[in-house]
Amino acid sequence: MRDLADVLGVSGRAITPLVDALESDGLITRRPDPSDRRAFRLTLTDDGLGAIDHIARLQQQISDDIFSVMSAEDQRNLTRLLRAFLDAAHGPGCASA
Numbered sequence: 001m002r003d004l005a006d007v008l009g010v011s012g013r014a015i016t017p018l019v020d021a022l023e024s025d026g027l028i029t030r031r032p033d034p035s036d037r038r039a040f041r042l043t044l045t046d047d048g049l050g051a052i053d054h055i056a057r058l059q060q061q062i063s064d065d066i067f068s069v070m071s072a073e074d075q076r077n078l079t080r081l082l083r084a085f086l087d088a089a090h091g092p093g094c095a096s097a
Helices: 002-008 012-024 046-067 072-089
Strands: 028-033 036-044
Touching (some): 002 012, 012 028
């Protein structure tokens, strides 16, 4: 769970209620780690995998809706500008998130 908290950028205290809620909703299972008695292994359930698929489809639909009003050239320009922005944000001298 500490690894998950690190990836999400939250404290260990903040991750516990999130994991509790996901487990309560049947989206993950939590089992003791066989190599570390203080740790747990989190696993997505079939319902959890289904939720991820559903969210990915919604994200794609939203993106399609947003970009459908833009010309192909505008989409390419936006992509180029966003890449430049991300490169600058992660370049030398910038704090990484």
